[in-house]
Amino acid sequence: MPVELRHVRCFLSVARHLHFTRAADELGIAPPALTRQIQEAERLLGVRLFQRTKRSVALTAAGEAYLVEASSALDHLARGAERAALAERGELGRIVIGYVGSAVYSGVLQTHVRGFRARYPQVAIGIREIVMREAGALLIDGHIDIAYVRPPVPYPDGVEVRTVRRDAFIVALPADSPLTQSETITPAQLRGQSFVLPEQESGTLEVGRRGRFEPQIAGQPGTLSDVLAHVSLGGDVAVVPRSLAQCVTVPGVEYREIAGKPVPSEVAVVYRRFEKGAAVKGFLEMASKA
Structure with missing residues (x-):
């Protein structure tokens, strides 16, 4: 049988007080029961942990060495219990x-x-x-x-x-597009334009539905930065989230609101x-x- 947690706790209490009666009171057990626990721990470890006389209790060299590791082990167990509780509450x-x-x-x-x-x-x-x-x-x-x-x-x-988060779609235009002369763009004005699609194509399709045309798709390059790069080179437009215009400026690209009821995103x-x-x-x- 290996040394158990009860043995370690008894050992640490006696090592702390160097007095069996006070250690037994701390642990809430009778002194004879505590003595048996220490004797059992010594038997299992194969070493003497304490020098005991009628008047004193002292740690042996083996006891001093064991004290360091036993204290560390108990501290680790306590931290483990704390971390388990934190994880259970979603805090770890x-x-x-x-x-x-x-x-x-x-x-x-x-x-x-x-x-x-x-x-x-x-x-x-x-x-x-x-x-x-x-x-x-x-x-x-x-x-x-x-x-x-x-x-x-x-x-x-x-x-x-x-x-x-609720947002709306707007249109990204090449800076040299004649459409930039308008403060807002109606869906019908985009008829005949070639569109670069972002990952979310619903805004483009809705603009086409409102303007009564089938969008001509030039490509779907990937990320929004890729989409804006294509628009900046001229020739293509893109329907993108309004939040993009509020934080991303690309040379050669201008943004315009879409007239009418907002196209939701x-x-x-x-x-x-x-x-x-x-x-x-x-x-x-x-x-x-x-």
Whole structure:
């Protein structure tokens, strides 16, 4: 039988008091029971831990050596219990967040992560840019815990979506486009233009529907920065989130509002429906209130 935690606690109490009766009182057991625990520990360890006389108790050299490690072991166990309690409450752990660029441009990702870190500094947060259409699979496979996307996006079963920021689409134009002479652009004015599609193509399709035309697609290069680069080279336009115009300036690109009822855009968090991680659930709760 190995030395057990009860043996260690008895040893540490006697080592602290160097008095069996006071140590027994601290532990809430009878002195004879404490003596048996120490004798059992010595037998299991194969060493004498204490020199005992009728008038004194002192640690042996073996006892001094064991004291250091036993105290450290008990401290580690106590810290382990504390960390387990923190993890159970969602105050310790790790969260991996996937995001599309427009979530960064909107500021909502920064607001949520900073707020959560301030409240739960012991939870590590990793972030990675993702391709929006892959968000659901990354969640289901456990590669990320939360995704910030621009709906609508196809999701697999077992995934939930929650809107965290409302926005609207505007149009990005080449600086030399005649359309820049207008303060606002009607959907009909974009008939005949070639469009560069961002990952979220719903804004472009809605503009085409309102203008009663089928958008001519020049390409879908990827991130919003790629989209703006194509617009800046001239010839193509793009329908992009308004938040982009508020923080990204690209030479050769001008932004204009779309006339009429705003073309809605949203930023949403996507997460596993039956999430079990306490830290992830705490983040989602905070994000829904921010």
